[in-house]
Amino acid sequence: MQSLPKTLAEDVARNLVMVARLLDEDPEAAYAYSKIALRLASRVAAVREAGGFAAYANQKYSEALAEFRAARRMTGSVELWPVMADCERGLGRPEKALDMAGAPEVHKLDKAGQVEMRLVAAGARRDMGQLDAAIVTLQSPELAAHSVQPWTARLRYAYADALLAAGREQEAREWFAKAVESDRDGSTDASDRLAELDGVEFMDALDEREGESEGEGAPQGEGVNDAQDPSAEDGEKD
Template sequence: MAKELLEAPELPEDIEFSDLDEEARRELRTLPKSLAETVGKHLVAAGGLVDVDPEAALKHARYAKAKAARVPLVREALGLVSYHAGHWAEALSELRAVRRMSRTDAHVAVIADAERALGRPERALDLAKEMAGHSLPREVEVELRIVAAGARRDLGQLDAAVVSLQGPDLNAAQRQPWSARLFYAYADNLAAAGRRDEAIKWFLHAADADQDDETDAAERAAELAEGEDTDAVKQATELAEDETDAAELAEDDETDAAERTAGPSDE
């Protein structure tokens, strides 16, 4: 294995060290210049391949670790690539190392999800409890709630999984970066709990919030409704449209109020 790690995978011709963001390049400056550039290029390659060829991306990330194992950025890259490639144990090991090295909880939800994937939902829940009351970025806190709900579902606690996702963020009129994933997770757990009509409604909300088409929420709603009375679908669709219209109206009112407060333009 060590020999394989030291064998450099071929870099695409258009890879440049400057493709890394400035913060990442700054962190690699602790290395000799030529080594920093080599490691950086393999990190760029890993990032470019992770969605299309995770195993190829993994080779680049592992090579980067072989050259710079003491750089948190490198371990973070390998952990995330391993996670996307489904190498749960490796992802867990690397992201735990990053957590120790950097004293950051930025990837705590991914760590918890890797525990789930390894068949240890109790550990995922323990981690979620450990982080309760900690100051996490909002998107990380929401993602950890989603993972914890999945862990409860793994344990057969379906009602608890549904309840654990309820809260101020579960608002169909809101549009936050995490809204589509949260709505989708809520719908998925409602479906698992046998609450079909509610699940259809929240899958439709998720589809409406998913501007980048990252989920199959609309398809899931259609699958649940297939062969059944479509009144639930029609009602859910109308509700989603009404709530969206209400949200847009509220935004327009806020804009009008702000313009009135600001007074007439100087132009």
């Protein structure tokens, strides 16, 4: 944004900060800020990229793809290639996403980008009903590596989920457990999925206490709803 006048650059920067801050917790508000930034500086690559991610977070995949393509033209970078492919999935074009997964641009991605591309390709396979192919796509040195990387939990989670969808429950349980071990920042719900497979049910302690309090206030032998609804005595319903 160095090419922009100082005041304009500051206005754009403020809106981009808000996009980044709100993207996860309030995607709609982030999208609104991104539109302001785009009106102010649509020829800035960072603004087009932010607009793309804001649109993507709101499932506006066509708009997101257009912004990502614009940013890529401006920078020449392949960094956005995986999320562009995922936009193709969002638009119902998994075959296009798979074509992108096999393109030369993938070899120019860093390790994190290549893993992300693998996740997108596996998702495209699942979109097409090719569960076994999705499982094979996720099988990689990164999946089996002992060291935990930023992408490890998501990769293991996707693998476990694909195994479960294919009916391989025991294997899925093992990989959900591995995802839990590597999920240090809570980026997945692997622990909940694992508990579900193990038949563990969680009860909200606050709800339980509220239920006990309500029970204490009701006359013995008479439910709260019955006391309020005379028709409950003879089985009539509204």
